[in-house]
Amino acid sequence: MATSSEENYLKAIWKLTPDSEAVSTNALAEILAMRPASVTDMLKKLAAKKLIGYKPYQGVKLTASGRKKALEIVRKHRLWEVFLRDKLGFGWDEVHDIAEQLEHIESESLTDRLDHFLGFPKVDPHGDPIPDKDGKILSDTGILLAHGTVKTPYVVVGVVEHSPVFLRYLDSYGIGLGTLLAIDNIEAYDLSVKITINKKKSVLFSHEVARNLLVTEQ
Amino acid sequence: MATSSEENYLKAIWKLTPDSEAVSTNALAEILAMRPASVTDMLKKLAAKKLIGYKPYQGVKLTASGRKKALEIVRKHRLWEVFLRDKLGFGWDEVHDIAEQLEHIESESLTDRLDHFLGFPKVDPHGDPIPDKDGKILSDTGILLAHGTVKTPYVVVGVVEHSPVFLRYLDSYGIGLGTLLAIDNIEAYDLSVKITINKKKSVLFSHEVARNLLVTEQ
DNA sequence: ATTAAAATTTAGACTAGCCTAAAAAATAAT
DNA sequence: ATTATTTTTTAGGCTAGTCTAAATTTTAAT
Ligand SMILES: [Mn+2]
Ligand SMILES: [Mn+2]
Ligand SMILES: [Mn+2]
Ligand SMILES: [Mn+2]
Numbered sequence: 001m002a003t004s005s006e007e008n009y010l011k012a013i014w015k016l017t018p019d020s021e022a023v024s025t026n027a028l029a030e031i032l033a034m035r036p037a038s039v040t041d042m043l044k045k046l047a048a049k050k051l052i053g054y055k056p057y058q059g060v061k062l063t064a065s066g067r068k069k070a071l072e073i074v075r076k077h078r079l080w081e082v083f084l085r086d087k088l089g090f091g092w093d094e095v096h097d098i099a100e101q102l103e104h105i106e107s108e109s110l111t112d113r114l115d116h117f118l119g120f121p122k123v124d125p126h127g128d129p130i131p132d133k134d135g136k137i138l139s140d141t142g143i144l145l146a147h148g149t150v151k152t153p154y155v156v157v158g159v160v161e162h163s164p165v166f167l168r169y170l171d172s173y174g175i176g177l178g179t180l181l182a183i184d185n186i187e188a189y190d191l192s193v194k195i196t197i198n199k200k201k202s203v204l205f206s207h208e209v210a211r212n213l214l215v216t217e218q
Numbered sequence: 219m220a221t222s223s224e225e226n227y228l229k230a231i232w233k234l235t236p237d238s239e240a241v242s243t244n245a246l247a248e249i250l251a252m253r254p255a256s257v258t259d260m261l262k263k264l265a266a267k268k269l270i271g272y273k274p275y276q277g278v279k280l281t282a283s284g285r286k287k288a289l290e291i292v293r294k295h296r297l298w299e300v301f302l303r304d305k306l307g308f309g310w311d312e313v314h315d316i317a318e319q320l321e322h323i324e325s326e327s328l329t330d331r332l333d334h335f336l337g338f339p340k341v342d343p344h345g346d347p348i349p350d351k352d353g354k355i356l357s358d359t360g361i362l363l364a365h366g367t368v369k370t371p372y373v374v375v376g377v378v379e380h381s382p383v384f385l386r387y388l389d390s391y392g393i394g395l396g397t398l399l400a401i402d403n404i405e406a407y408d409l410s411v412k413i414t415i416n417k418k419k420s421v422l423f424s425h426e427v428a429r430n431l432l433v434t435e436q
Numbered sequence: 437a438t439t440a441a442a443a444t445t446t447a448g449a450c451t452a453g454c455c456t457a458a459a460a461a462a463t464a465a466t
Numbered sequence: 467a468t469t470a471t472t473t474t475t476t477a478g479g480c481t482a483g484t485c486t487a488a489a490t491t492t493t494a495a496t
Contacts (some may be wrong), residue, residue, distance in 0.1 A: 006451065024472055038454050040475055045452090056459060057474060087305075088331040101323045107316050113306040225484065243444055256484055258445055265480085275491060287447060 002051075004104040007073045010033065010051060011041050011103075013062055014070035022059035028126065066215055071135040072111075077103035078124035078131075078178060080115050085125045086118060092176070093167035113177040115153075127158025127177050127214060142214035146191070154181045158214035173197060181215060222268075224249065225245050225291050227260050227319075228269060231280055232288035240277035289353040290329075295321035296342035296349075297332050303343045304336060310323040310343040310394070313384035344385075345376025345432060360432035363399065364409070364425060372399045376432035384430060391415060399433060 002010070012032050016023045020102075025043070029036040047054035062070060080102040081095040090098070112133060112153035122138070123129055131137040142157040155180045159167070171177065174197060184194040184202060191207035220228070230250050234241045243261070247254040251292040265272035269284035280288060297318040308316070330351060333339075339354070341347055349355040360375040374397045377385065388394065393416060402412040404418060409425035 001451080002422070026472090034453095034475065035455065037476080039457080041453075084328075088335055090327075090331070094327075098325050099321070100329055101325075102320075104317045105316070107319075109308075109312075110302075110306070110316055113308070117306055221482075244442090252483095254444065255486080259483075332451080359491060 001106075001210075002049075002069060002150075005042070006046060006049075006051070007104055009039075009046060009125070010062065010066055010070040011073045013060060014067065014074065015054065017061075020061055021065060024059050026191055055214070068135050071131040072136060073103050074137075075106070075131040075133075076111055078128060079088050079111065079118060080138075081124045081126075082118050082121045082130070083114060083166070086121075091167070093164035096162060096164075097135070099155065112118075123158075123177075125177075126162055127156075140214070142216050145193070145195075145213040145214070145215050146211035146213050148210075150181050150183045150185055152217060154183075154215035154217060155179070156213060157216050159212055160207060160214065161212040169209075170213075173203060175213075212218060219324075220267075222286060223260070224267075224269070225263060225322055226258075226286070227264060228284055228288040229291045229295075230282065231270065231278060232285065232292065235279075235304070238280055238285060240279050244276050246278075286353050289349040289355060291321050292355075293349040293351075293353075294323070294329055296346060297329065297336060297339070299342045299344075300336050300339045300348070301332060304339075309385070309389070311382035313343055314380060314382075341376075341395075343395075344380055345374075358432070360434050361432040362429050363401070363411070363413075363433050364429035364431060366401050366428075368401045368403055370400065371436055372401075372433035373397070373436065374431060375397060375434050377430060378432065379430040387427075388431075391421060393431075399431075 009028070009032065012028055013023050016027055016031065025036050025039050028034075028043075029039045032039065040197050042061055043052065046052045046066070047060075050063055051069060052060045052062055054060045070135040074199045075105050077099045080099040084090040084098055085092060115133070121130055127142070129138040129140065134137055140158065144160070148154055152164065157176060158177070159170070175181075180198050182196045182199075184196055191210070193205050193207070193210045194202060195205055195210075226244070227250065230246055231241050231341070234245055234249065241269040243257050246252075246261075247257045248258065249350050253345065261270065261272050261278055262269045264284070265278075268281055270278045270280055272278045284381060295317045298317040302313040302316055303310060330411055333351070337347055346359070347356040358376065362378070363372065367374055374393060374395055377388070393399075398416050400414045400417075404411050409428070411423050411425070412420060413423055413428075413430045414420045
């Protein structure tokens with residue numbers, strides 16, 4: 001029904017406003033790595049298909065059916081990421097690019113059988129929640145480690161930044177989903193943080209790292 | 219590198235002449251369900267990329283690199299078919315259409331990990347051999363049941379016709395890869411065959427069915 | 437050897453999806 | 467309230483991949 005390109009636009013709009021606020025043409029062009037003029041063209045097509053609400057110069061919003069479609073793509077993307085890691089042994093830094101292709105495979109039964117095969121996972125390898133068959137999706141849990149308090153025991157539940165280079169950096173410290181972290185202290189000067197990983201080694205992270213890690217207490 | 223469309227053309231050429239004979243424009247148009255004029259256009263593009271040898275009015279042949287590329291697609295297609303049946307539980311009548319999409323996913327490591335995950339299968343759900351990483355592929359085994367002799371014990375190793383309707387017809391008789399068949403007799407009038415399935419029930423098949431079943435002795 | 441038929445290519449057109457450059461509208465600054 | 471800046475849209479252009487209709491070439495039939 002929808003082309004890969006259309007699906008990428010819908011997903012991008014959803015990512016920018018999971019709660020269906022208005023999104024600007026430039027913001028879309030930015031994350032799609034495309035020119036604003038191209039975005040305007042596509043927005044007209046999506047509007048003609050009633051997948052978005054679009055008034056010139058006013059930004060766009062997903063319609064109910066557009067949001068449903070976007071969540072289908074997100075669901076497929078995240079399920080495939082789980083498959084790639086759990087079944088094929090890819091690292092969390094490798095799964096995204098391949099899932100970008102796999103998310104466009106069209107077959108409802110494929111998606112549902114995959115979900116079943118994977119044991120109905122709740123989150124993907126980056127801790128992001130996986131929408132269910134009906135498009136229901138849990139809200140992201142966790143706070144930024146950068147907003148955490150000293151001495152509180154935390155567990156990593158997700159990442160904000162998804163770039164392979166960041167993920168591999170975390171790998172190099174043995175940090176992944178489920179890793180226990182505690183803040184030893186926060187340096188007032190540059191907000192860098194001293195962290196104890198898994199109750200063992202203590203290391204220093206920049207604020208940049210701390211505000212890209214999602215954690216929950218306990 | 220190659221587009222999905224280009225890949226489909228290369229695969230179609232390979233299917234028409236696995237041994238790299240010349241293929242006609244019309245034959246390609248036929249199996250690609252496209253117009254000859256469109257095929258001519260694409261042949262020029264493939265020739266420019268040195269994937270085929272093309273002389274106007276003379277038909278086309280795959281070059282070594284074109285054949286390699288074609289076999290990569292066939293490898294991916296057949297591996298995904300195995301995945302869909304073995305891991306997700308799809309029937310052999312359902313896997314082809316989904317594999318038509320999955321075969322275009324680009325990632326060498328994905329293909330190789332999938333192969334490993336599946337236990338390096340030798341044949342796909344229809345009995346067709348799966349090319350290895352280097353493009354080596356076994357020649358099809360088996361003879362047509364229609365060419366078989368009475369009373370010889372045969373085992374089904376493949377199908378010629380791949381249509382879901384034919385495959386489901388076989389399902390309805392409990393016939394799949396590995397099923398034991400014996401020809402009780404061949405009717406001289408219309409070449410219909412009386413067959414014993416798995417040494418149990420005996421049924422009558424048209425010649426049409428018999429020449430779409432591949433079997434080997436014993 | 438001509439002529440007829442079939443196969444193939446060429447010519448011209450269309451859509452999707454992108455682009456650049458210019459125009460228009462909205463927003464921010466004076 | 468103008469003017470300047472930023473955002474967005476319009477206009478026109480390009481490529482890939484398809485199509486129809488017409489021309490050309492090859493093959494088959496007389
Ligand atoms: Mn991802
Ligand atoms: Mn993810
Ligand atoms: Mn197939
Ligand atoms: Mn097959």
